[in-house]
Amino acid sequence: MFTSLDYIGLILLVYQMKILHFFTKALEAVGRMAFTNYLCQSIICSIIFYSYGFGMFARYSRTELLVWVLLIWTFQLISSSIWLKYYKMGPFEWLWRYITYKEKPQLLMNVKHQ
Known part of the structure; x- marks a missing residue:
């Protein structure tokens, strides 16, 4: 704990002191797109590891899998x-809002609004 x-x-501390500002901005972006990243990560991994894709399961x-994790995270x-x-x-956040509120979000x- x-x-x-x-x-x-x-x-x-890293976030408040603005150390690695580019990295914290990238993490913010991933957080704003959490649903999309979750689904994309699932799709990427299923294509890599399941039989309908490359069948690499x-x-x-575990060490080699860490390389895959780092590659996918870097991509995201x-x-x-x-x-x-x-x-x-x-x-996917846009689609979720569209389905939920039944109107197209910007x-x-x-x-520009007219």
Whole structure:
């Protein structure tokens, strides 16, 4: 429990002191697109590991799987940051709001209302 609190404290300290500002901004972007990233991560991993994709299940050691984790996380950190430069929310967040509120939320950043 204390180790978890240490990690939380360290993350808060890094965020408040603006250390690694680019990294905390990327984490914010991933958080704003959590639903989209969750679904994309599931799709990517199922394609890599299940038989209808590349069928790589149980072919990697835990250390090798860590490389996959880092690659997917890096991809999501970069792609989420780029996406949110042009759009207000992720595509699945937009779809969820559209279904929930039954009206189209604004997706583009630079759309002018008339």
